[in-house]
Amino acid sequence: MRRSNRFNALLALFASFASFATSPSTAMTVVHTEKSLYRNIVVYEESGERCMSFTRRNQTTRQTCQFLSDPNQFVFTYTRMMMGALYLNPHPRKVLVIGLGGGVLPMALARMFPDARIDIVEIDPAVVKVAQQFFGFNPSPQIQVFEEDGRVFVKRAGKSGRQYDLIMLDAFDHEYIPEHLLTQEFLFEVKALLTPDGVLAANTFSSSRLYHHESTTYQAVFGSFYNLRIALKNRIILIKMDGLPPLDAVKANAVALEEKLKPLGFGGDWLLPLFSTERDWDAKARVLTDQYSPSNLLNTLF
Amino acid sequence: MHRLFVFLIAGWSGFLVMAIELLSGRILAPNFGNSIYVWGGVITVFMLALSVGYLLGGRWSLRDPSLRRLASLLIAGAVAVIPVIFLADPLLDWLFDRIRDPRYGSLASAALLFFAPTAIAGMVSPYAVRLLVNESRHSGHFAGLLYFVSTFGSAAGTILTSFYLVLYFEIDQILAGLIGVSLLLGLLALVFGNFGNASKQ
Numbered sequence: 001m002r003r004s005n006r007f008n009a010l011l012a013l014f015a016s017f018a019s020f021a022t023s024p025s026t027a028m029t030v031v032h033t034e035k036s037l038y039r040n041i042v043v044y045e046e047s048g049e050r051c052m053s054f055t056r057r058n059q060t061t062r063q064t065c066q067f068l069s070d071p072n073q074f075v076f077t078y079t080r081m082m083m084g085a086l087y088l089n090p091h092p093r094k095v096l097v098i099g100l101g102g103g104v105l106p107m108a109l110a111r112m113f114p115d116a117r118i119d120i121v122e123i124d125p126a127v128v129k130v131a132q133q134f135f136g137f138n139p140s141p142q143i144q145v146f147e148e149d150g151r152v153f154v155k156r157a158g159k160s161g162r163q164y165d166l167i168m169l170d171a172f173d174h175e176y177i178p179e180h181l182l183t184q185e186f187l188f189e190v191k192a193l194l195t196p197d198g199v200l201a202a203n204t205f206s207s208s209r210l211y212h213h214e215s216t217t218y219q220a221v222f223g224s225f226y227n228l229r230i231a232l233k234n235r236i237i238l239i240k241m242d243g244l245p246p247l248d249a250v251k252a253n254a255v256a257l258e259e260k261l262k263p264l265g266f267g268g269d270w271l272l273p274l275f276s277t278e279r280d281w282d283a284k285a286r287v288l289t290d291q292y293s294p295s296n297l298l299n300t301l302f
Numbered sequence: 303m304h305r306l307f308v309f310l311i312a313g314w315s316g317f318l319v320m321a322i323e324l325l326s327g328r329i330l331a332p333n334f335g336n337s338i339y340v341w342g343g344v345i346t347v348f349m350l351a352l353s354v355g356y357l358l359g360g361r362w363s364l365r366d367p368s369l370r371r372l373a374s375l376l377i378a379g380a381v382a383v384i385p386v387i388f389l390a391d392p393l394l395d396w397l398f399d400r401i402r403d404p405r406y407g408s409l410a411s412a413a414l415l416f417f418a419p420t421a422i423a424g425m426v427s428p429y430a431v432r433l434l435v436n437e438s439r440h441s442g443h444f445a446g447l448l449y450f451v452s453t454f455g456s457a458a459g460t461i462l463t464s465f466y467l468v469l470y471f472e473i474d475q476i477l478a479g480l481i482g483v484s485l486l487l488g489l490l491a492l493v494f495g496n497f498g499n500a501s502k503q
Binding site: 037038123148149150151152155156159178179180183185186289290291292293294297298301 | 328331332333334335336337338398399402404465468469471472473474475
Protein backbone atom coordinates (compact mmCIF):
# COMPACT_ATOMS: atom_id res chain seq x y z
CA MET A 1 0.00 0.00 0.00
CA ARG A 2 2.75 2.40 0.95
CA ARG A 3 4.69 1.46 -2.14
CA SER A 4 1.74 2.12 -4.46
CA ASN A 5 1.20 5.53 -2.88
CA ARG A 6 4.74 6.46 -3.53
CA PHE A 7 4.45 5.13 -7.05
CA ASN A 8 1.32 7.19 -7.65
CA ALA A 9 3.04 10.26 -6.33
CA LEU A 10 5.94 9.70 -8.70
CA LEU A 11 3.57 9.16 -11.57
CA ALA A 12 1.72 12.35 -10.72
CA LEU A 13 4.94 14.26 -10.51
CA PHE A 14 6.02 12.91 -13.86
CA ALA A 15 2.62 13.63 -15.41
CA SER A 16 2.61 17.19 -14.14
CA PHE A 17 6.11 17.79 -15.47
CA ALA A 18 5.14 16.23 -18.77
CA SER A 19 2.08 18.43 -19.15
CA PHE A 20 4.11 21.53 -18.39
CA ALA A 21 6.74 20.45 -20.85
CA THR A 22 4.25 20.09 -23.68
CA SER A 23 2.72 23.54 -23.29
CA PRO A 24 5.27 25.90 -24.77
CA SER A 25 3.90 29.12 -23.26
CA THR A 26 4.66 28.15 -19.66
CA ALA A 27 8.16 27.19 -18.76
CA MET A 28 8.25 25.52 -15.40
CA THR A 29 11.37 25.09 -13.36
CA VAL A 30 11.63 22.98 -10.25
CA VAL A 31 13.45 24.95 -7.60
CA HIS A 32 13.48 22.41 -4.81
CA THR A 33 12.09 18.99 -3.91
CA GLU A 34 11.89 17.51 -0.48
CA LYS A 35 10.57 14.27 0.97
CA SER A 36 9.02 14.77 4.36
CA LEU A 37 7.44 12.33 6.77
CA TYR A 38 4.04 13.11 5.32
CA ARG A 39 4.42 14.00 1.67
CA ASN A 40 6.65 15.03 -1.19
CA ILE A 41 7.11 18.77 -1.32
CA VAL A 42 7.93 20.43 -4.63
CA VAL A 43 8.80 24.10 -5.04
CA TYR A 44 8.56 25.29 -8.62
CA GLU A 45 8.42 28.51 -10.59
CA GLU A 46 6.08 29.11 -13.49
CA SER A 47 4.58 32.17 -15.22
CA GLY A 48 6.09 34.57 -12.73
CA GLU A 49 4.88 32.63 -9.69
CA ARG A 50 6.69 30.47 -7.19
CA CYS A 51 4.56 27.68 -5.73
CA MET A 52 4.81 25.01 -3.07
CA SER A 53 2.93 21.86 -3.96
CA PHE A 54 2.37 18.52 -2.29
CA THR A 55 2.22 15.43 -4.42
CA ARG A 56 -0.15 13.00 -2.90
CA ARG A 57 -2.43 10.31 -4.26
CA ASN A 58 -2.53 10.89 -7.98
CA GLN A 59 -2.64 14.66 -7.95
CA THR A 60 -0.41 17.58 -7.31
CA THR A 61 -2.01 20.25 -5.15
CA ARG A 62 -0.70 23.76 -4.91
CA GLN A 63 -0.43 24.81 -1.29
CA THR A 64 1.04 28.26 -1.61
CA CYS A 65 2.01 30.54 -4.46
CA GLN A 66 3.75 33.90 -4.51
CA PHE A 67 4.21 36.40 -7.32
CA LEU A 68 7.94 36.65 -7.87
CA SER A 69 7.60 40.36 -8.64
CA ASP A 70 5.42 41.12 -5.61
CA PRO A 71 5.55 38.44 -2.90
CA ASN A 72 3.21 40.42 -0.64
CA GLN A 73 0.26 40.18 -2.99
CA PHE A 74 -2.06 37.19 -2.50
CA VAL A 75 -2.23 34.75 -5.42
CA PHE A 76 -5.01 32.50 -4.14
CA THR A 77 -8.60 33.58 -3.78
CA TYR A 78 -8.98 31.52 -0.62
CA THR A 79 -6.30 33.49 1.24
CA ARG A 80 -8.08 36.71 0.26
CA MET A 81 -11.33 35.27 1.53
CA MET A 82 -9.66 34.27 4.81
CA MET A 83 -8.84 37.92 5.35
CA GLY A 84 -12.59 38.48 5.56
CA ALA A 85 -12.06 37.55 9.22
CA LEU A 86 -10.63 41.06 9.68
CA TYR A 87 -14.01 42.51 8.70
CA LEU A 88 -15.33 40.87 11.88
CA ASN A 89 -12.31 41.68 14.03
CA PRO A 90 -10.30 44.57 12.54
CA HIS A 91 -7.67 44.62 15.31
CA PRO A 92 -6.46 41.12 16.21
CA ARG A 93 -3.90 41.04 19.01
CA LYS A 94 -3.43 37.33 19.60
CA VAL A 95 -3.65 35.14 16.50
CA LEU A 96 -3.50 31.37 16.01
CA VAL A 97 -2.97 29.90 12.55
CA ILE A 98 -3.34 26.12 12.18
CA GLY A 99 -1.54 24.92 9.05
CA LEU A 100 1.42 26.92 7.76
CA GLY A 101 1.83 26.21 4.05
CA GLY A 102 4.22 28.85 2.75
CA GLY A 103 3.35 31.17 5.63
CA VAL A 104 1.65 33.75 3.42
CA LEU A 105 -1.27 34.36 5.79
CA PRO A 106 0.70 34.84 9.02
CA MET A 107 3.34 36.99 7.30
CA ALA A 108 0.65 39.28 5.91
CA LEU A 109 -1.02 39.53 9.32
CA ALA A 110 2.32 40.32 10.97
CA ARG A 111 2.95 43.15 8.48
CA MET A 112 -0.52 44.58 8.92
CA PHE A 113 -0.55 44.31 12.72
CA PRO A 114 2.99 44.76 14.08
CA ASP A 115 1.75 44.60 17.67
CA ALA A 116 -0.12 41.32 17.23
CA ARG A 117 1.35 38.03 18.47
CA ILE A 118 0.98 35.16 16.06
CA ASP A 119 1.21 31.46 16.95
CA ILE A 120 1.36 28.93 14.13
CA VAL A 121 0.91 25.17 14.36
CA GLU A 122 2.35 23.02 11.60
CA ILE A 123 2.69 19.24 11.80
CA ASP A 124 5.39 18.91 9.17
CA PRO A 125 8.87 20.29 10.04
CA ALA A 126 9.83 20.08 6.35
CA VAL A 127 7.05 22.52 5.44
CA VAL A 128 8.39 25.01 7.99
CA LYS A 129 11.86 24.67 6.52
CA VAL A 130 10.67 25.11 2.92
CA ALA A 131 8.51 28.11 3.89
CA GLN A 132 11.55 29.78 5.43
CA GLN A 133 13.92 28.99 2.56
CA PHE A 134 11.67 29.74 -0.39
CA PHE A 135 8.69 31.84 0.71
CA GLY A 136 10.18 34.47 2.97
CA PHE A 137 8.53 33.05 6.05
CA ASN A 138 10.35 34.40 9.04
CA PRO A 139 9.69 33.30 12.63
CA SER A 140 10.47 36.02 15.15
CA PRO A 141 9.50 37.02 18.67
CA GLN A 142 6.24 38.12 17.05
CA ILE A 143 5.70 34.90 15.05
CA GLN A 144 6.19 31.58 16.78
CA VAL A 145 5.88 28.16 15.11
CA PHE A 146 4.88 25.01 17.00
CA GLU A 147 5.74 21.83 15.11
CA GLU A 148 3.05 19.47 16.24
CA ASP A 149 -0.39 18.09 15.47
CA GLY A 150 -3.03 20.84 15.49
CA ARG A 151 -5.42 18.84 17.64
CA VAL A 152 -2.80 18.21 20.30
CA PHE A 153 -1.79 21.88 20.36
CA VAL A 154 -5.39 23.09 20.67
CA LYS A 155 -6.17 20.64 23.47
CA ARG A 156 -3.03 21.63 25.40
CA ALA A 157 -3.68 25.34 24.85
CA GLY A 158 -7.22 24.91 26.15
CA LYS A 159 -6.01 23.20 29.31
CA SER A 160 -3.51 25.97 29.98
CA GLY A 161 -6.17 28.63 29.46
CA ARG A 162 -4.64 30.27 26.39
CA GLN A 163 -6.91 32.65 24.44
CA TYR A 164 -6.90 34.04 20.91
CA ASP A 165 -9.01 36.77 19.36
CA LEU A 166 -8.43 35.41 15.85
CA ILE A 167 -8.03 31.77 14.86
CA MET A 168 -7.42 30.72 11.28
CA LEU A 169 -7.98 27.08 10.45
CA ASP A 170 -6.08 26.23 7.28
CA ALA A 171 -5.11 22.59 7.65
CA PHE A 172 -7.03 21.08 4.74
CA ASP A 173 -6.58 20.92 1.04
CA HIS A 174 -8.80 19.40 -1.62
CA GLU A 175 -6.94 16.14 -1.55
CA TYR A 176 -6.54 15.24 2.08
CA ILE A 177 -8.31 16.08 5.32
CA PRO A 178 -6.90 15.35 8.77
CA GLU A 179 -10.20 13.89 9.94
CA HIS A 180 -9.64 14.65 13.63
CA LEU A 181 -9.57 18.37 12.71
CA LEU A 182 -13.09 18.31 11.31
CA THR A 183 -15.22 17.04 14.18
CA GLN A 184 -17.65 18.60 16.62
CA GLU A 185 -15.34 17.85 19.56
CA PHE A 186 -12.38 19.57 17.89
CA LEU A 187 -14.46 22.65 17.11
CA PHE A 188 -15.59 22.83 20.73
CA GLU A 189 -11.92 22.75 21.75
CA VAL A 190 -11.21 25.57 19.27
CA LYS A 191 -14.20 27.50 20.58
CA ALA A 192 -12.78 27.31 24.11
CA LEU A 193 -9.64 29.13 22.88
CA LEU A 194 -11.55 32.11 21.50
CA THR A 195 -11.91 35.31 23.50
CA PRO A 196 -15.50 36.48 24.14
CA ASP A 197 -15.33 38.61 20.97
CA GLY A 198 -12.97 36.26 19.11
CA VAL A 199 -13.25 35.36 15.43
CA LEU A 200 -12.71 32.05 13.68
CA ALA A 201 -11.96 31.73 9.95
CA ALA A 202 -11.96 28.22 8.52
CA ASN A 203 -10.81 27.25 5.05
CA THR A 204 -12.99 24.30 4.12
CA PHE A 205 -14.77 22.55 1.29
CA SER A 206 -17.06 24.00 -1.32
CA SER A 207 -18.14 20.86 -3.10
CA SER A 208 -18.84 17.17 -2.54
CA ARG A 209 -21.09 15.59 0.05
CA LEU A 210 -18.72 16.84 2.73
CA TYR A 211 -20.01 20.41 2.25
CA HIS A 212 -23.28 19.50 3.95
CA HIS A 213 -21.74 17.52 6.82
CA GLU A 214 -19.20 20.24 7.50
CA SER A 215 -21.93 22.89 7.50
CA THR A 216 -24.11 21.09 10.04
CA THR A 217 -21.04 20.40 12.19
CA TYR A 218 -20.01 24.06 12.33
CA GLN A 219 -23.59 25.06 12.95
CA ALA A 220 -23.94 22.58 15.82
CA VAL A 221 -20.95 24.16 17.55
CA PHE A 222 -21.18 27.84 16.66
CA GLY A 223 -24.71 28.55 15.43
CA SER A 224 -24.90 30.98 12.54
CA PHE A 225 -21.90 32.02 10.47
CA TYR A 226 -20.94 33.99 7.39
CA ASN A 227 -20.47 31.63 4.51
CA LEU A 228 -18.10 32.90 1.82
CA ARG A 229 -18.39 30.57 -1.10
CA ILE A 230 -17.18 30.38 -4.65
CA ALA A 231 -18.91 27.27 -5.93
CA LEU A 232 -16.65 24.32 -6.76
CA LYS A 233 -13.65 26.31 -5.65
CA ASN A 234 -13.35 27.86 -2.22
CA ARG A 235 -15.35 28.12 0.91
CA ILE A 236 -14.53 30.10 4.02
CA ILE A 237 -16.59 29.97 7.19
CA LEU A 238 -16.44 33.08 9.42
CA ILE A 239 -17.62 33.01 13.01
CA LYS A 240 -17.74 35.61 15.76
CA MET A 241 -18.15 34.49 19.34
CA ASP A 242 -20.38 37.36 20.49
CA GLY A 243 -22.72 37.01 17.53
CA LEU A 244 -22.47 37.78 13.84
CA PRO A 245 -22.28 41.53 13.20
CA PRO A 246 -24.82 42.83 10.67
CA LEU A 247 -23.58 43.52 7.14
CA ASP A 248 -23.54 47.28 7.82
CA ALA A 249 -20.95 46.82 10.57
CA VAL A 250 -18.98 44.47 8.28
CA LYS A 251 -19.01 47.14 5.58
CA ALA A 252 -17.81 49.82 7.99
CA ASN A 253 -14.83 47.64 8.95
CA ALA A 254 -14.15 46.94 5.28
CA VAL A 255 -13.91 50.66 4.57
CA ALA A 256 -11.55 51.17 7.51
CA LEU A 257 -9.32 48.30 6.35
CA GLU A 258 -9.24 49.27 2.67
CA GLU A 259 -5.72 50.78 2.78
CA LYS A 260 -4.27 47.92 4.81
CA LEU A 261 -5.59 45.28 2.42
CA LYS A 262 -4.57 47.08 -0.76
CA PRO A 263 -1.01 45.65 -0.88
CA LEU A 264 -2.55 42.17 -0.82
CA GLY A 265 -4.27 42.91 -4.12
CA PHE A 266 -7.95 43.18 -3.28
CA GLY A 267 -10.50 45.24 -1.42
CA GLY A 268 -14.04 45.37 -0.14
CA ASP A 269 -15.57 45.66 -3.59
CA TRP A 270 -14.35 42.12 -4.30
CA LEU A 271 -14.70 40.57 -0.86
CA LEU A 272 -17.94 42.02 0.53
CA PRO A 273 -20.32 40.52 -2.07
CA LEU A 274 -19.18 37.05 -0.98
CA PHE A 275 -20.57 37.48 2.55
CA SER A 276 -23.70 35.37 2.89
CA THR A 277 -25.78 33.90 5.67
CA GLU A 278 -28.01 31.90 3.35
CA ARG A 279 -28.33 28.22 4.23
CA ASP A 280 -27.58 26.29 1.05
CA TRP A 281 -26.83 22.91 2.60
CA ASP A 282 -28.79 19.88 3.66
CA ALA A 283 -29.67 20.60 7.30
CA LYS A 284 -30.17 16.88 7.97
CA ALA A 285 -26.60 15.92 7.07
CA ARG A 286 -25.01 13.93 9.89
CA VAL A 287 -22.78 15.96 12.21
CA LEU A 288 -19.14 14.84 12.15
CA THR A 289 -17.80 13.68 15.52
CA ASP A 290 -14.75 11.90 16.90
CA GLN A 291 -16.91 8.78 16.69
CA TYR A 292 -18.03 9.41 13.12
CA SER A 293 -15.60 11.25 10.85
CA PRO A 294 -15.20 9.64 7.41
CA SER A 295 -14.39 13.05 5.92
CA ASN A 296 -12.04 11.82 3.23
CA LEU A 297 -14.56 9.25 2.04
CA LEU A 298 -17.35 11.83 2.05
CA ASN A 299 -15.13 14.17 0.08
CA THR A 300 -14.19 11.73 -2.65
CA LEU A 301 -17.13 9.35 -2.95
CA PHE A 302 -20.08 11.65 -3.32
CA MET B 303 -17.47 -29.48 11.88
CA HIS B 304 -14.99 -29.30 14.72
CA ARG B 305 -12.37 -28.08 12.23
CA LEU B 306 -14.78 -25.58 10.74
CA PHE B 307 -15.10 -23.89 14.14
CA VAL B 308 -11.34 -23.86 14.61
CA PHE B 309 -10.90 -22.14 11.26
CA LEU B 310 -13.79 -19.75 11.88
CA ILE B 311 -12.36 -18.67 15.22
CA ALA B 312 -8.87 -18.21 13.77
CA GLY B 313 -10.18 -16.21 10.80
CA TRP B 314 -12.42 -14.08 12.98
CA SER B 315 -9.70 -13.29 15.50
CA GLY B 316 -7.56 -12.08 12.58
CA PHE B 317 -10.47 -9.88 11.50
CA LEU B 318 -10.92 -8.59 15.05
CA VAL B 319 -7.27 -7.61 15.55
CA MET B 320 -7.01 -5.58 12.36
CA ALA B 321 -10.39 -3.91 12.77
CA ILE B 322 -9.40 -2.80 16.27
CA GLU B 323 -5.94 -1.71 15.15
CA LEU B 324 -7.46 0.57 12.51
CA LEU B 325 -9.96 2.02 14.96
CA SER B 326 -7.25 2.52 17.57
CA GLY B 327 -5.64 5.23 15.41
CA ARG B 328 -8.98 6.99 15.36
CA ILE B 329 -9.45 6.57 19.09
CA LEU B 330 -6.04 8.09 19.90
CA ALA B 331 -6.19 10.95 17.36
CA PRO B 332 -8.23 13.43 19.47
CA ASN B 333 -5.58 13.32 22.21
CA PHE B 334 -2.34 12.51 20.47
CA GLY B 335 -2.96 13.50 16.86
CA ASN B 336 -2.48 11.66 13.63
CA SER B 337 1.26 11.98 13.18
CA ILE B 338 3.45 9.16 11.96
CA TYR B 339 4.64 8.37 15.48
CA VAL B 340 1.11 7.83 16.75
CA TRP B 341 0.76 5.04 14.21
CA GLY B 342 4.24 3.90 15.19
CA GLY B 343 3.10 3.56 18.81
CA VAL B 344 -0.06 1.73 17.84
CA ILE B 345 1.65 -0.76 15.53
CA THR B 346 4.44 -1.41 18.04
CA VAL B 347 1.93 -2.31 20.74
CA PHE B 348 -0.08 -4.57 18.43
CA MET B 349 3.02 -6.40 17.22
CA LEU B 350 4.35 -6.83 20.76
CA ALA B 351 0.97 -8.04 21.99
CA LEU B 352 0.69 -10.56 19.14
CA SER B 353 4.20 -11.86 19.77
CA VAL B 354 3.45 -12.40 23.45
CA GLY B 355 0.09 -13.95 22.52
CA TYR B 356 1.73 -16.45 20.15
CA LEU B 357 4.12 -17.47 22.88
CA LEU B 358 1.41 -17.92 25.50
CA GLY B 359 -1.02 -19.63 23.12
CA GLY B 360 1.60 -22.17 22.17
CA ARG B 361 2.42 -22.87 25.81
CA TRP B 362 -1.22 -23.19 26.78
CA SER B 363 -1.83 -25.71 23.98
CA LEU B 364 0.46 -28.22 25.73
CA ARG B 365 -2.17 -29.10 28.35
CA ASP B 366 -5.57 -30.64 27.42
CA PRO B 367 -6.17 -28.70 24.22
CA SER B 368 -9.84 -28.48 23.26
CA LEU B 369 -12.22 -26.50 21.09
CA ARG B 370 -13.93 -25.26 24.25
CA ARG B 371 -10.73 -23.70 25.46
CA LEU B 372 -10.13 -22.11 22.07
CA ALA B 373 -13.67 -20.70 22.22
CA SER B 374 -13.02 -19.36 25.71
CA LEU B 375 -9.94 -17.53 24.35
CA LEU B 376 -12.10 -15.75 21.80
CA ILE B 377 -14.66 -14.87 24.48
CA ALA B 378 -11.93 -13.56 26.79
CA GLY B 379 -10.49 -11.48 23.95
CA ALA B 380 -13.91 -9.97 23.23
CA VAL B 381 -14.46 -9.16 26.90
CA ALA B 382 -11.05 -7.44 26.98
CA VAL B 383 -12.27 -5.06 24.24
CA ILE B 384 -15.21 -3.85 26.38
CA PRO B 385 -13.09 -1.36 28.41
CA VAL B 386 -12.12 0.36 25.15
CA ILE B 387 -15.74 1.48 24.79
CA PHE B 388 -16.22 2.65 28.35
CA LEU B 389 -12.79 3.67 29.59
CA ALA B 390 -11.00 5.09 26.53
CA ASP B 391 -12.09 8.73 26.98
CA PRO B 392 -11.25 9.18 30.68
CA LEU B 393 -8.06 7.12 30.35
CA LEU B 394 -6.83 9.12 27.34
CA ASP B 395 -7.58 12.42 29.06
CA TRP B 396 -5.73 11.22 32.13
CA LEU B 397 -2.69 10.23 30.09
CA PHE B 398 -2.85 13.47 28.06
CA ASP B 399 -2.40 15.45 31.27
CA ARG B 400 0.56 13.35 32.35
CA ILE B 401 2.53 12.65 29.18
CA ARG B 402 3.46 15.67 27.07
CA ASP B 403 5.31 13.84 24.32
CA PRO B 404 2.69 12.40 21.92
CA ARG B 405 5.04 9.54 21.04
CA TYR B 406 5.04 8.13 24.55
CA GLY B 407 1.46 9.24 25.13
CA SER B 408 0.25 7.19 22.21
CA LEU B 409 2.49 4.27 23.14
CA ALA B 410 1.18 4.21 26.71
CA SER B 411 -2.44 4.64 25.61
CA ALA B 412 -2.22 1.89 23.04
CA ALA B 413 -0.55 -0.41 25.57
CA LEU B 414 -3.18 0.14 28.25
CA LEU B 415 -6.18 -0.13 25.92
CA PHE B 416 -5.16 -2.67 23.31
CA PHE B 417 -2.39 -4.90 24.64
CA ALA B 418 -4.64 -7.34 26.50
CA PRO B 419 -7.26 -8.00 23.78
CA THR B 420 -4.59 -8.25 21.07
CA ALA B 421 -2.42 -10.63 23.07
CA ILE B 422 -5.42 -12.87 23.78
CA ALA B 423 -6.40 -12.82 20.11
CA GLY B 424 -2.80 -13.71 19.28
CA MET B 425 -3.04 -16.82 21.47
CA VAL B 426 -5.70 -18.20 19.13
CA SER B 427 -3.46 -19.06 16.17
CA PRO B 428 -0.90 -21.42 17.75
CA TYR B 429 -3.63 -22.95 19.88
CA ALA B 430 -5.71 -23.59 16.75
CA VAL B 431 -2.74 -25.24 15.02
CA ARG B 432 -2.50 -27.66 17.93
CA LEU B 433 -6.16 -28.61 17.51
CA LEU B 434 -5.77 -29.26 13.80
CA VAL B 435 -2.56 -31.29 13.81
CA ASN B 436 -2.70 -35.02 14.51
CA GLU B 437 0.60 -36.11 13.03
CA SER B 438 3.79 -34.09 12.81
CA ARG B 439 3.93 -34.98 9.08
CA HIS B 440 0.92 -32.71 8.52
CA SER B 441 1.93 -29.91 10.84
CA GLY B 442 3.33 -27.65 8.12
CA HIS B 443 0.24 -28.14 5.98
CA PHE B 444 -2.13 -27.21 8.78
CA ALA B 445 0.01 -24.36 10.01
CA GLY B 446 -0.03 -22.96 6.46
CA LEU B 447 -3.80 -23.36 6.18
CA LEU B 448 -4.26 -21.63 9.48
CA TYR B 449 -1.98 -18.72 8.64
CA PHE B 450 -3.93 -18.40 5.42
CA VAL B 451 -7.28 -18.27 7.18
CA SER B 452 -6.26 -15.92 9.98
CA THR B 453 -4.34 -13.52 7.73
CA PHE B 454 -7.18 -13.58 5.22
CA GLY B 455 -9.44 -12.63 8.12
CA SER B 456 -7.07 -9.76 8.94
CA ALA B 457 -7.25 -8.51 5.37
CA ALA B 458 -11.05 -8.66 5.45
CA GLY B 459 -11.15 -6.84 8.78
CA THR B 460 -8.88 -4.12 7.42
CA ILE B 461 -10.77 -3.41 4.23
CA LEU B 462 -14.29 -3.70 5.65
CA THR B 463 -13.50 -1.40 8.56
CA SER B 464 -11.62 1.29 6.68
CA PHE B 465 -13.66 1.32 3.48
CA TYR B 466 -17.20 0.76 4.72
CA LEU B 467 -17.85 0.43 8.45
CA VAL B 468 -16.49 3.88 9.33
CA LEU B 469 -18.76 5.39 6.70
CA TYR B 470 -21.94 4.14 8.35
CA PHE B 471 -21.22 3.54 12.03
CA GLU B 472 -19.67 5.23 15.02
CA ILE B 473 -16.46 3.79 16.42
CA ASP B 474 -18.20 2.46 19.54
CA GLN B 475 -20.91 0.85 17.43
CA ILE B 476 -18.29 -0.96 15.36
CA LEU B 477 -16.51 -2.10 18.53
CA ALA B 478 -19.80 -3.35 19.99
CA GLY B 479 -20.48 -5.26 16.78
CA LEU B 480 -17.03 -6.85 16.88
CA ILE B 481 -17.54 -7.86 20.51
CA GLY B 482 -21.00 -9.23 19.71
CA VAL B 483 -19.85 -11.40 16.82
CA SER B 484 -16.90 -12.68 18.89
CA LEU B 485 -19.14 -13.63 21.82
CA LEU B 486 -21.66 -15.31 19.53
CA LEU B 487 -19.02 -17.32 17.69
CA GLY B 488 -17.32 -18.20 20.98
CA LEU B 489 -20.55 -19.37 22.61
CA LEU B 490 -21.54 -21.42 19.55
CA ALA B 491 -18.14 -23.11 19.57
CA LEU B 492 -18.44 -23.73 23.33
CA VAL B 493 -21.80 -25.42 22.90
CA PHE B 494 -20.58 -27.40 19.92
CA GLY B 495 -17.36 -28.31 21.72
CA ASN B 496 -19.34 -29.73 24.65
CA PHE B 497 -21.71 -31.53 22.33
CA GLY B 498 -18.81 -32.95 20.31
CA ASN B 499 -17.07 -34.24 23.42
CA ALA B 500 -20.24 -35.81 24.77
CA SER B 501 -20.97 -37.68 21.55
CA LYS B 502 -17.41 -38.95 21.41
CA GLN B 503 -17.65 -40.61 24.79
